[in-house]
Amino acid sequence: MPEPAAEKLRVLLRRTAIQKRVKEVALQITKDYKGQRVHMIGVLKGACIFLSDLIREINLDTSIDFMAVGSYGKGRQSSGQVRVNKDLDTSIEGLNVILVEDILDTGLTLNYLRRVLEQRHPKSLRVAALLDKPSRRVQAVKGDYVGFTIPNEFVVGYGLDYAERFRNLKDVCILTLPPE
Numbered sequence: 232m233p234e235p236a237a238e239k240l241r242v243l244l245r246r247t248a249i250q251k252r253v254k255e256v257a258l259q260i261t262k263d264y265k266g267q268r269v270h271m272i273g274v275l276k277g278a279c280i281f282l283s284d285l286i287r288e289i290n291l292d293t294s295i296d297f298m299a300v301g302s303y304g305k306g307r308q309s310s311g312q313v314r315v316n317k318d319l320d321t322s323i324e325g326l327n328v329i330l331v332e333d334i335l336d337t338g339l340t341l342n343y344l345r346r347v348l349e350q351r352h353p354k355s356l357r358v359a360a361l362l363d364k365p366s367r368r369v370q371a372v373k374g375d376y377v378g379f380t381i382p383n384e385f386v387v388g389y390g391l392d393y394a395e396r397f398r399n400l401k402d403v404c405i406l407t408l409p410p411e
């Protein structure tokens with residue numbers, strides 16, 4: 232029997248480039264919200280690494296909460312359905328909310344989250360996303376703070392997963408799987 236073909240990882244964004252860009256985004260946020268408090272909402276689990284690096288570079292009064300939503304299943308295809316699996320711990324009424332996402336892909340997740348959060352009357356609502364894959368949009372969405380715009384490839388690392396694996400990679404890598 233021949234060995235099954237292996238999964239392949241190819242670096243797309245190096246850790247040093249990510250670090251540098253995260254600092255730039257944090258500096259922009261620090262300028263934009265000067266003298267104000269920001270409430271950062273991380274979308275679990277993909278955004279946890281980006282959020283933890285980003286928030287440490289932000290020089291403002293901050294607070295953190297998390298939300299978990301489901302759209303992707305075990306594989307690489309989105310089901311197109313979004314639902315809340317874990318809601319926020321506290322109210323966002325009157326707060327400057329920054330929703331922190333790992334990647335903007337079809338836009339379904341962000342569109343859904345925007346609607347849910349706007350109904351709770353934050354003072355303002357902006358979106359920070361590490362990655363943007365605009366070629367895959369089904370619904371029009373835009374990030375206010377975007378780390379990198381990337382081509383239509385499936386990526387893992389720096390929080391992003393394939394079936395819950397690879398979140399710990401320090402670089403963002405393109406994953407290619409052997410044919411099924």
Ligand code: IMP
Pocket residue numbers: 277302303309332333334335336337338339340341384385386387391392393
């Ligand atoms: P959207 O609703 O299609 O915009 O998908 C957003 C979610 O899909 C992200 O928060 C990721 O969890 C997942 N996702 C989209 N593209 C990728 C990818 O290339 N690698 C890993 N996860 C992805």
Ligand code: MG
Pocket residue numbers: 277303391392
């Ligand atoms: Mg995911």
